[in-house]
Every structure is written in C-alpha cells, then in structure tokens.
Amino acid sequence: MNEETNKKLKQQAMVSEKVRKIVVYFLLILWAVLVLFPFYWMILTSVKTYGSYNSEYVPKFFTLSPTMQNYVTAFTAVPLAKYFFNTFIFTVLTTLLMMVVVILSAFAFARLDFKGKDIVFSLFLSLMMIPNELVIITNYVTITNLDLRNTFLGLILPSVTSVFYIYLLKENFEQIPEELYKAAKVDGTSDFRYLWKVMLPISRPTIVTITILKVIECWNSYVWPRLITDDQNYFLVSNGIQEIRENGFGRENVPAMMAAVVVISVPLVVLFLIFRHKIMAGVARGGTKG
C-alpha cells in the first residue's frame, strides 16, 4: 500500500516536471521566435520582387522565386555604398582615436604619480553622470561655429572620450603588479615602452571589450550624425536608412528598403556571431543600453 502511494507520488512528480519543462521550452521558443521573426521577415521581403510583394494582400511566409534585384537597386538607386563607407571610416577613426585618449589617461591614473591625481580622477568620475542630451545642444553650436558641419572631424570629435572606459581600463591596469613596473624602471625601460610592451598585452581582454562596445555604438549612432550632417555625402548608415525611408527609391519600394536594411545589419551580426562570447561578456561588464 505504502509502496504504491510512493510510486504514484513519484509518477505525479515526474509528470509535473515534464509539464513544467514543456511550458519552459514553449515560452523560450516563443520569445526566440519574436526576436528572430523581424530578421526573417526582412530577409524574406528583400528577396521578393517588387511586383509580387505588392500583389500579396496577405503576405506569403516564403518565396519560391527569390531575386537579388533588390540588392542591386539598393546599391544603385541610393548611395548605400557611400553610407557604408562613411560609417566604416567614422567607426574606425572614432574607435582608434578614443583608444589612444583612453589608454593614455588610464595609464596616467593607474601608474603615474602626480599632484592632484585624486581630485582630477573624482572630477572625471563626476562627469559620468552627465547625460549626453544636456551637452549636445552646445556641441551642436560649437561644431556649427567651427564650420565643421558635414565633415568627418565634426562627426568624430565629440565622441572620442569616454570617462567610463577610462575608469574601466584604469581598474584593469591597476591589477598589474607594481613590481613589474619597478623592475622595468630598473632596466631603464621608459614609461611608454612599458605601457606598450607590458600593460597593453596584459590588458588585452579589456581593450578588446572596449573596442567592440565602441564599434557597436559607432555603427548604430544616429542622433549626433543627424544633427551634424545634411549633406548625403557624409551620411552614416542610420541617417541613410532614414533618408531611404522618407524619400526612398522614388516610390514606395519596400523590398529594396529591406535589402538595404539587410546590408546594414549584416556586418554587426557577423561580428557578433564570430565574437559572441567576448561581446556578451563585455556587455555584461561594461555595456549599457535601455
């Protein structure tokens, strides 16, 4: 009798465990579908022909005759390649410049002794609280007055410093044992040689993290480029896509629009799939969004 109830209880527990598992997987799959569907839809729409897309009152979930024509249109009807190239230049230059600025400051705060170090560092940290929206107004006026609108310099300059990344890197630099620095000093190594040969290689993971985060930020930046450029020759992809949306391909050509969207999304998605673990670890450590 007792044994039987036990068996029954066990069976019940197993069934409820199974039900729970099914519910869990169902919800997880549901969210995965919600995340993936827009991506599927943009790829699907981008390979439908203009005619077939507009003739489907109820859109089809697949297509039997995919076409590459929309990609050709996306590159020829609007200067998509130009937007792409601009964004690439902007991203590379901003990230490079920022790395130099950030590394030098972090090095000064972590390894060099100078008067007023603590005060300067606290001042730096207090700047972290200032939202971008507050300073962007004056920056817009500054860049306009310097006649730097519609130039790469105007696009790049305001975003080459980040107090947060200085802070992150400084913390990392400080974990490198002081003895290494002293030993290098005894050997007559200069400060900068030490920074280049010892500190940077040791801190590589953090530097990679910062670089990746900055690249993502640059690739997706929209607000500042929109304020500072009205010449299509200097548009970044975000502004380009907005331009395509508003003035388009002369007519409402959704498949070509989607082709442009796919082209713009691909680089970062590929970057993400390659460095997936690094990026996720990096964002967990130092990313903010939302």
Next chain:
Amino acid sequence: MKKNLTAWLCLLPAIAFLGVFMVYPLVDVLIYSFEEGYNFASQTFWGTGLYNYSYVLHDPYFIQALKNTFIIVIITVPLSTGIALLISLELSSIKALRDFFQTVYFLPYVTNTLAVGLVFMILFKKTAYSDGLVSLLIQLFGGPSVDFIDGPYWAKMFVMCFYTIWIVMPFKILILTSALASVNPMFYKAAEVDATPKWRIFYKITLPMISPMVFYLVITGFIGAFKAYSDEVALFGTDLNAAGMNTIVGYVYDMLYGNSGGYPSYASAAALILFAIVFTITTINLMVSRKTVYYQ
C-alpha cells in the same frame, strides 16, 4: 617634476576633449536656458529670466512629449524587467539549447535600431496594398483592422512600447542570467535538503541574491526610457510632432534642428527639465533600494 609633466601630457587629450565637449557645454546649457529671445543667427538675446522654461512648459508639443515619455517609462520598465526575469529564470533552469537561446536573445543588441525599426514599421503598417501582417493576424482572430503606424493613439503607443521592450530585452536578459549564475549553489543545496518549495526558494534565496542587479536594471531602465528617441524615429519618421509620438529628447532636438529648429534656448530649458526629472526619479529609486535591496 618630469613625472608630473608626463602624467599631465597623458591626460591632456582627455582633459581637452572633456573640457570642450562636456564641461563647457554644461555651463553653456544653463546660460542658454536663461537667455530670453536668443537669436541663433545674430547670437543676441533681449533679456534673462525664466521665460524659456515657462514657454516650454506651456508648449502643447512639450506636454504631449512629456505624456508620451511617461507612458513609455511606466509601461516598458516594469514589463521588460519582469519578462527578462522570467526568461532568465527559465533559461538558467535548462541545459539543452541554452547557449543557442542566449545567442538568439542577444541579437537585437547588435542591430541598428533605425534599420530594424523599419521592419517593425512594415509589419505593423497599413498600406494600399496590404493591411500589414500584424493587423491581418488580429483579423484572423476576429479583431478589427488596425493601422498601428498612422492609426489611433493607443495603437501607436502599443507598437512603440513593444519595440522598446524588444530593443532593451537583450541587455536585461544578459545581466540577469549572469546574476543568476553567480548565486552560490550551496544555498540551493541547503534548501533542497530542507525540501523548501520552489516559490519559497525564489522569494527567499534567488530574489534577494540577485536584487542588486535587478535594481541596477530598474535604474538604468528608467534613465534609458526617459531618453527614448531613436526608436520613435525608426517607427514614425523624423516628424514626431505630426505623428503625436514625440518624446522629451525628441522635443529637444526638434527645437535645436530641423524645420521647427533654431531655438537652442528652448532646447536647453527642455533638456534641463528632463535632467531634473531623471535626477529626481533616480534619487527616489536609490532611496527605495536602500530599504529593499539585499547587499552581501
């Protein structure tokens, strides 16, 4: 002495950039906000005072923007945090396919908000050719045909919040799953020995242990949602006032630039009002957290 010099030289670029693009603007934005009738072309103004603030606070577009922003904040912050918590809990309870799900969930983080917003617009928009996929789905279940992009206010707000949640989810799920992974398994083992029910484990162990991270997400969530702007542009285009979907940040930029632009004083006043709101909310959040968050 030489060492001092090296240090300052290293700091020079950062100090120069921060000075020009952070500290000076901070002072300047305050000055702008009190200069009445500032003219951008001639760079003159006719008085100082609180007129800019009163203008902004009486501007129906600003009131609309304020209302929209608050609705977005109130809906998306609790919902996204809640759903993220649910998904993270489920995610850490499974082994198979976990890495796959984590990768998929993170995808929106690396996509261009403007670009994917366009896909959302296509899915929700009603055109001459089609009612839009979502609207057709609703009709399939017997609902009315709704245009979510140019239609009624609640419909637009729904897409807006849905897209915002879609965008902020990856970050929240990532932070919560890593928080859950760092809870000491000893606690769970002890609870298992005592045959503690699951909901009790969640309330008494899991939630207190991850509460600092949940709280971090709530704070950053509030700040981020108050600054909502590019998601709106992605869905409704650059003329947000016409769509009735402007946000406070959108109002600031519209005042500064574009068809209705050229008023840095009004923009400054609006930006400072936004800053005051965010500052107040964050302070309240911090005060609440001191009572509820469990720090080890």
